[in-house]
Amino acid sequence: MPQPYSILFICLGNICRSPLAEGVMRAVVQERFPQREFLIDSAGTNGYHTGEAPDERSVAVAKQNGIDISKQRCRQLSDEDFSRFDLILGMDQNNLMTINRLAPCGSPAVTGLFTAVARDGLDGHAADRGEEIPDPYYGDIEDFERVYEMVREAAEALADRLQ
Numbered sequence: 001m002p003q004p005y006s007i008l009f010i011c012l013g014n015i016c017r018s019p020l021a022e023g024v025m026r027a028v029v030q031e032r033f034p035q036r037e038f039l040i041d042s043a044g045t046n047g048y049h050t051g052e053a054p055d056e057r058s059v060a061v062a063k064q065n066g067i068d069i070s071k072q073r074c075r076q077l078s079d080e081d082f083s084r085f086d087l088i089l090g091m092d093q094n095n096l097m098t099i100n101r102l103a104p105c106g107s108p109a110v111t112g113l114f115t116a117v118a119r120d121g122l123d124g125h126a127a128d129r130g131e132e133i134p135d136p137y138y139g140d141i142e143d144f145e146r147v148y149e150m151v152r153e154a155a156e157a158l159a160d161r162l163q
């Protein structure tokens with residue numbers, strides 16, 4: 001797997017899952033690779049919540065785990081992201097389909113499902129097959145806690161690949 005220095009996390013709304021992924025991944029690389037520079041960001045495939053802070057349940061779950069995501073602001077995935085980021089990772093298959101549909105022709109960015117790339121890397125052929133991180137928007141706080149656990153596990157596994 002080529003070493004990605006810039007990673008963009010994508011979900012539908014950019015208020016629940018991908019802000020958590022951004023915050024957790026940033027914390028993980030800061031702890032593991034304090035000398036190295038990474039660009040870590042998140043965006044949504046839709047723009048319904050553009051400019052908003054993350055969902056208060058994501059903010060609360062992150063805070064319980066010592067991570068502040070309250071200053072993040074929602075934005076929509078854009079064309080330029082495909083040239084700014086080495087790796088663009090969707091939380092579920094719908095996100096990944098949209099990412100791949102929007103990718104400009106010849107885009108150098110590598111795309112995949114977050115859990116699959118974390119588990120298998122990009123050398124295998126399974127970057128699209130893996131567990132989806134389910135949308136917790138209409139769920140309750142336990143659903144957000146479950147998202148946090150999945151994101152944490154995937155972020156740690158992805159960081160193992162950045163050694």
Ligand code: 4NP
Binds near residue numbers: 016
């Ligand atoms: P996310 O969750 O994709 O994890 O940010 C959602 C947030 C908002 C909506 C859908 C999913 N929405 O339809 O407004």
